[in-house]
Amino acid sequence: MEIVSVDPFYLKMPEITHAADGTQDTFLVRIRTDDGVEGWGESDASPLVSMAAYCCPMSHGNIINIRESLIGESVDSADDVRRLHAKAIRNGLDIQQIHHAYAAADLALWDIVGKAQGVPVYRLLGDGQSHAKLPYASVLFGDTPAETRELGEGLRARGYRAAKFGWGPMGKVDEETDIALVAEARAGIGDAAQLMIDAGIVWGEDADTAYARASAFADYAPTWLEEPLYPNAMDAYASLTARKPPVPIAAGEGAGQYRQAEDIIVNGGVQFAQIDVGRIGGITPAYRVRQLCEERGVQYVNHTFKSHLSVAASLHVFATNAEFGLCEYPAAGSPLSEGLASHVERGADGMVCAPGAPGLGVTVDIDAVREFHAPVRMEVDGTALGFDAP
Amino acid sequence: MEIVSVDPFYLKMPEITHAADGTQDTFLVRIRTDDGVEGWGESDASPLVSMAAYCCPMSHGNIINIRESLIGESVDSADDVRRLHAKAIRNGLDIQQIHHAYAAADLALWDIVGKAQGVPVYRLLGDGQSHAKLPYASVLFGDTPAETRELGEGLRARGYRAAKFGWGPMGKVDEETDIALVAEARAGIGDAAQLMIDAGIVWGEDADTAYARASAFADYAPTWLEEPLYPNAMDAYASLTARKPPVPIAAGEGAGQYRQAEDIIVNGGVQFAQIDVGRIGGITPAYRVRQLCEERGVQYVNHTFKSHLSVAASLHVFATNAEFGLCEYPAAGSPLSEGLASHVERGADGMVCAPGAPGLGVTVDIDAVREFHAPVRMEVDGTALGFDAP
Numbered sequence: 001m002e003i004v005s006v007d008p009f010y011l012k013m014p015e016i017t018h019a020a021d022g023t024q025d026t027f028l029v030r031i032r033t034d035d036g037v038e039g040w041g042e043s044d045a046s047p048l049v050s051m052a053a054y055c056c057p058m059s060h061g062n063i064i065n066i067r068e069s070l071i072g073e074s075v076d077s078a079d080d081v082r083r084l085h086a087k088a089i090r091n092g093l094d095i096q097q098i099h100h101a102y103a104a105a106d107l108a109l110w111d112i113v114g115k116a117q118g119v120p121v122y123r124l125l126g127d128g129q130s131h132a133k134l135p136y137a138s139v140l141f142g143d144t145p146a147e148t149r150e151l152g153e154g155l156r157a158r159g160y161r162a163a164k165f166g167w168g169p170m171g172k173v174d175e176e177t178d179i180a181l182v183a184e185a186r187a188g189i190g191d192a193a194q195l196m197i198d199a200g201i202v203w204g205e206d207a208d209t210a211y212a213r214a215s216a217f218a219d220y221a222p223t224w225l226e227e228p229l230y231p232n233a234m235d236a237y238a239s240l241t242a243r244k245p246p247v248p249i250a251a252g253e254g255a256g257q258y259r260q261a262e263d264i265i266v267n268g269g270v271q272f273a274q275i276d277v278g279r280i281g282g283i284t285p286a287y288r289v290r291q292l293c294e295e296r297g298v299q300y301v302n303h304t305f306k307s308h309l310s311v312a313a314s315l316h317v318f319a320t321n322a323e324f325g326l327c328e329y330p331a332a333g334s335p336l337s338e339g340l341a342s343h344v345e346r347g348a349d350g351m352v353c354a355p356g357a358p359g360l361g362v363t364v365d366i367d368a369v370r371e372f373h374a375p376v377r378m379e380v381d382g383t384a385l386g387f388d389a390p
Numbered sequence: 391m392e393i394v395s396v397d398p399f400y401l402k403m404p405e406i407t408h409a410a411d412g413t414q415d416t417f418l419v420r421i422r423t424d425d426g427v428e429g430w431g432e433s434d435a436s437p438l439v440s441m442a443a444y445c446c447p448m449s450h451g452n453i454i455n456i457r458e459s460l461i462g463e464s465v466d467s468a469d470d471v472r473r474l475h476a477k478a479i480r481n482g483l484d485i486q487q488i489h490h491a492y493a494a495a496d497l498a499l500w501d502i503v504g505k506a507q508g509v510p511v512y513r514l515l516g517d518g519q520s521h522a523k524l525p526y527a528s529v530l531f532g533d534t535p536a537e538t539r540e541l542g543e544g545l546r547a548r549g550y551r552a553a554k555f556g557w558g559p560m561g562k563v564d565e566e567t568d569i570a571l572v573a574e575a576r577a578g579i580g581d582a583a584q585l586m587i588d589a590g591i592v593w594g595e596d597a598d599t600a601y602a603r604a605s606a607f608a609d610y611a612p613t614w615l616e617e618p619l620y621p622n623a624m625d626a627y628a629s630l631t632a633r634k635p636p637v638p639i640a641a642g643e644g645a646g647q648y649r650q651a652e653d654i655i656v657n658g659g660v661q662f663a664q665i666d667v668g669r670i671g672g673i674t675p676a677y678r679v680r681q682l683c684e685e686r687g688v689q690y691v692n693h694t695f696k697s698h699l700s701v702a703a704s705l706h707v708f709a710t711n712a713e714f715g716l717c718e719y720p721a722a723g724s725p726l727s728e729g730l731a732s733h734v735e736r737g738a739d740g741m742v743c744a745p746g747a748p749g750l751g752v753t754v755d756i757d758a759v760r761e762f763h764a765p766v767r768m769e770v771d772g773t774a775l776g777f778d779a780p
Contacts, residue, residue, distance in 0.1 A: 010770065012447070012771075016447065016448050016449065016450070017450070018448070018450065018451040018454075019450060019451060020450055020451050020452060021450050022449070022450060022484075024449060024450055025447075025449050044484070045484065045485075045486065046442070046443070046446045046449055046453045046484070046485050046487075047446075047449070048442045048445075048446035048447065048768070048770060049439060049442040049443050049446050049485055049486075049487050051442070052436070052438045052439040052441070052442040053436070053439050055438075056436045056437075056438035056439050057402070057406065057415075057438065058406050058408070059406065059412070059414060059415050059436055059437070060406070060407070060408065060409060060410055060411050060412055060414055061408040061409060061410050062410060063436045093591075093644070094412075094434070094435065094436070094644075094669075095435075095436050095439055095487075096435065096439075096486050096487045096488075096489060096490040096491075096646045096669075097436075097439050097485075097486045097487035098486075099486060100486040101486075201483075232647060232648070232649035234649060234652070234653075254483070254484075256486045257622060258622065259622035259624060259653070262624070263624075263649075263653060267657065279484075279486075374770050374771040375769075375770075375771060375772070376768070376769065376770055377767065377768070377769040378438070378766070378767070378768050378769075379765075379766065379767040379768075380400065380438060380764050380765075380766055381402075381764040381765060382765070
């Protein structure tokens with residue numbers, strides 16, 4: 001099959017707030033082949049900046065845009081998808097945004113090959129059966145400990161057996177509030193559930209405070225403490241994990257390329273590596289991180305705060321490893337993220353599986369794409385760079 | 391002083407080729423304050439993608455554009471410049487391009503504070519006298535060894551006592567050609583000069599070939615072998631440098647944030663760290679890398695393949711360290727890069743110094759800006775994001 005079109009779309013909610021809620025807009029890419037197979041992908045990235053990486057004029061041999069790297073190429077196999085990943089990243093060597101931007105294209109290409117071959121993406125990636133994962137509801141802390149408890153109770157009522165609370169007031173008031181937030185999250189979700197805490201990089205490079213909080217939170221038995229420090233504060237992560245805090249440390253969502261994930265695993269010493277396929281450059285590099293986790297005895301878990309297109313893509317990466325048992329599962333999305341694609345539903349047992357249908361295995365709702373589409377126009381020197389409507 | 395305008399400009403030559411020549415276009419930023427002080431900066435980055443990072447609509451609290459981070463802020467001191475760097479990078483946590491894009495703004499802010507205080511930027515950065523550096527001419531290999539020799543002879547005739555040859559056919563034909571390129575570069579520039587070889591990441595993750603070439607090239611006594619491997623191939627760099635090749639290894643130009651420079655120094659084990667202020671996010675993080683180099687006994691050297699605005703900015707970073715004695719000095723630029731700003735000229739002794747005039751110490755030629763300006767128009771959902779003309 002030959003790639004005949006690569007169409008990036010900017011979708012957004014009518015109103016955007018400062019909340020750390022990644023479902024307020026999205027960056028979507030549709031790729032079509034000459035025999036009519038269509039694939040879709042989504043990045044967790046700035047839509048406008050990513051779109052520019054699809055159409056920017058060439059600066060020299062190391063700044064070549066993604067459309068130019070893909071249009072006219074052949075895509076028939078998993079090897080082709082990997083080859084095109086390498087080509088686009090090489091052509092965009094000096095485009096810092098390339099990994100964020102290309103992620104959506106990589107998902108779309110895996111979707112295409114899976115659809116053409118009639119198999120789910122996880123089977124293209126390697127051997128093995130798909131294993132169910134325990135989905136954890138991913139929500140922001142309430143504005144107060146009491147509101148956080150209510151959120152937890154609501155998730156429990158919806159049948160969640162695991163939940164992560166993050167950002168919001170954590171780390172911004174005082175130690176007492178931090179602990180109260182965790183205590184009320186635990187009270188709300190119940191003792192039987194797994195509880196994860198996402199500190200939202202709030203302690204910067206301060207490994208001592210991160211260690212102190214991990215120790216204090218241990219009374220509430222969280223599965224992990226996530227991103228207590230800046231993503232790149234590697235010395236601080238190394239210092240924190242070397243002290244073996246009583247709550248395991250998780251990080252990695254900020255990894256915008258394979259090396260950053262490798263760095264936080266090998267040098268940062270985290271016990272859970274949280275990888276966002278929509279930032280690291282797609283399924284292709286995420287699968288390499290899964291393999292690194294297997295080699296090093298680290299738990300791989302997805303980071304996902306977008307639509308179920310991203311949930312499905314994330315699950316394919318680690319579906320065949322039974323020991324990687326958790327899945328971040330957005331539980332409080334916007335009408336955009338909830339409506340964009342068919343859902344990876346929880347089963348009667350509360351578990352989720354990578355879709356078994358061909359490709360990524362979810363269906364994009366073109367009406368939702370059109371409803372939330374924000375048309376973009378870019379011109380350089382009077383020349384329009386050309387984006388089609390969905 | 392209050393920041394009242396932040397204007398990004400896309401400048402380009404009429405024709406752009408695939409050559410690894412970063413002077414074919416540029417990304418320029420002008421910042422103005424309420425009392426009329428004007429600063430300029432330049433990134434080594436895709437102009438269009440970087441421009442989007444100045445105007446992209448907010449996605450959430452971690453995707454906020456650079457203009458929004460800066461307009462209305464006060465800037466009176468070096469501490470303000472550092473504070474604004476931290477603010478803009480934090481607001482753009484999930485904009486992968488943020489460091490490339492912000493670099494130009496960081497340069498412009500140092501320029502402003504230096505001009506307002508009447509001192510050169512190196513004096514704002516720390517104590518100490520400015521020391522002259524030996525400029526090395528930075529050119530691409532010729533298409534053949536013979537052409538490379540001619541290039542070397544030309545540089546020698548122009549008085550260069552050091553020259554770097556890079557990219558072109560290196561690593562793309564066979565070992566014999568690679569060695570002939572180095573031999574003829576040496577023959578052209580002469581035995582008295584320092585010679586640097588830039589392999590242009592051509593051996594990927596193949597540390598064995600890189601080691602073999604470093605050994606073969608040692609006969610021609612190069613000062614370093616630069617970027618024999620992919621920027622992120624950290625295991626390969628570690629393996630190569632651990633074998634102590636007879637030619638020192640240099641790398642780092644791809645560092646798009648402080649951690650990447652720290653990674654190639656600490657984990658990659660390079661002996662020369664080549665930092666591009668126009669990619670790493672400006673003078674602010676580059677100065678931190680200089681300090682890390684001082685702590686670890688690694689040589690800091692600039693990477694610069696843009697206008698003399700970037701040459702000046704680069705020199706300020708390490709002017710006050712007498713032991714960091716080399717300066718990459720673009721010697722074959724385009725009319726755009728040559729004409730954009732006044733030059734940091736070589737002295738009668740062939741050396742270059744950080745300009746002593748206030749700020750960055752070079753003058754941008756507004757006529758050149760207008761001549762090469764490529765107007766950009768970006769619209770999202772019918773709303774123009776607004777770029778002024780220069």
